[in-house]
Amino acid sequence: MRVSRHRRRKTAALAAAVAAVAGAVAGCGSAGHHASPLLGPLGYWTRNRLLHARPWGEGPAVSPSATPTARTRRATLQQSRVGALFAEGATGNHFCTASVVDSAGHNLLITAAHCVSGGKNGGYAKNIVFIPGYRDGAAPFGVWTPSRLLVAPQWQKSSDPGYDVGFVTLNSNHGKNIQDILGANRLRFNPGYRESVRVTGYPDNGNAPVVCRNWTTEQSPTQLRFNCAGFYDGTSGSPFVTHFSPLSRTGTIIGVIGGYQQGGDTPSVSYSSYFGSGIESLYSEADRRPAS
Numbered sequence: 237m238r239v240s241r242h243r244r245r246k247t248a249a250l251a252a253a254v255a256a257v258a259g260a261v262a263g264c265g266s267a268g269h270h271a272s273p274l275l276g277p278l279g280y281w282t283r284n285r286l287l288h289a290r291p292w293g294e295g296p297a298v299s300p301s302a303t304p305t306a307r308t309r310r311a312t313l314q315q316s317r318v319g320a321l322f323a324e325g326a327t328g329n330h331f332c333t334a335s336v337v338d339s340a341g342h343n344l345l346i347t348a349a350h351c352v353s354g355g356k357n358g359g360y361a362k363n364i365v366f367i368p369g370y371r372d373g374a375a376p377f378g379v380w381t382p383s384r385l386l387v388a389p390q391w392q393k394s395s396d397p398g399y400d401v402g403f404v405t406l407n408s409n410h411g412k413n414i415q416d417i418l419g420a421n422r423l424r425f426n427p428g429y430r431e432s433v434r435v436t437g438y439p440d441n442g443n444a445p446v447v448c449r450n451w452t453t454e455q456s457p458t459q460l461r462f463n464c465a466g467f468y469d470g471t472s473g474s475p476f477v478t479h480f481s482p483l484s485r486t487g488t489i490i491g492v493i494g495g496y497q498q499g500g501d502t503p504s505v506s507y508s509s510y511f512g513s514g515i516e517s518l519y520s521e522a523d524r525r526p527a528s
Contacts, residue, residue: 316377316485317418318445318475319368320438321351323361333437333445333473334366334404337489338422339523341405342415346423347473348494349387349402355395360385366406368418371444380406380414386522388514398458400494400509402473403522419486421477425516427490429454433476435462435506437493440470452476452491452508459496460508467493468503476508 320330332351337344345366352361366380384405390396406414429452436447448464455461462476472493480487491508493499500506509515 316369317421318436318438319366319377320370320445320470321347321473322365322367324363324365329440330367330370330438331440331470333471333475333493335436335473335475335489335492336368336414336418336420337403337519338420339415341523342413342420343383343406343408344415344420344522345404345406346475346489346492347402347404348492348499349391349400350395350494350498351473352385352402352404353387353392355387355391356393366404368414370438373443377414377418378409380409383407386518388518390514397495397498398509399514399518400498401492401511401515401518403519405522419484421475421486422488423511423519424478424488424490425511425513425519427478427511429460429510431476431478431490433462433478433490434480434487435464435467435474435476435493437467437471437474439466439468439503441468446471455496455507458510458512460491460510462491462493462506462508463504464506465504467500467506471506472499474506 317336319334321332321334322330332347334345334347334351337346349355352364353359364382366382367375368377368380369375382404386403386405388396388399388401390399391402431452432449433452434447434449436445438445446466448466450462450464452460452462460476467474474493475489476491476493477487478490490511493506493508495509496507
């Protein structure tokens with residue numbers, strides 16, 4: 237297990253945000269998937285705290301695009317459906333990336349499973365919030381708290397890299413759901429291995445996102461590979477968006493940074509669990525409206 241600060245996963249950060257789940261975790265039922273209900277505090281994240289948020293991990297902050305390629309550039313608020321996941325009450329702050337996906341409840345995010353669950357012998361994250369379009373201490377679309385986290389049993393039981401995908405159901409904010417404000421990208425399953433994608437993520441050593449476009453390739457039957465520089469720690473959960481329209485700011489998600497090596501050991505090569513039938517079943521579980 238590499239402990240370089242360039243790694244996508246943040247074991248120490250997740251440990252700070254994750255609390256062990258005692259007994260049976262409240263679930264959704266039908267497919268045996270596990271879901272965690274939680275309610276995070278909104279009041280903690282003031283603009284001042286956001287602006288002075290320090291990165292997870294050791295050492296000083298480093299620009300995530302110090303040596304960008306021609307294809308890598310800082311994202312703008314065009315990527316408003318992508319945001320940073322923050323942990324409340326710790327000196328390190330944003331630690332993963334998530335994005336809004338189409339759902340029946342208009343309230344669903346997709347991210348990496350390891351961003352919200354410790355997997356084998358771990359629990360679910362607590363007191364996290366989602367800030368879409370986060371940049372330089374600003375939360376232009378508000379701060380959103382989760383009501384439920386969902387990962388596949390294969391991840392929960394054995395940290396299976398083929399199932400490193402998680403979903404987050406959000407509470408409404410001032411009576412509105414996030415999809416009604418920002419819209420949402422669609423998901424596509426069994427997409428094949430070679431697709432031109434646009435990937436936006438939040439390195440935890442900076443206060444703005446990075447975005448890059450390149451082709452995916454096959455790493456293995458259960459993994460996609462994506463080569464692009466600048467995807468440091470914090471970019472786990474970044475969506476692989478294909479058929480992206482700058483005009484409508486919408487597209488189709490075929491992966492998220494995670495999976496093999498929990499996203500990759502270097503900032504220039506990233507991976508995603510392949511969106512096969514298992515991930516499709518997980519999404520169906522997450523997309524189901526709760527009983528009223």
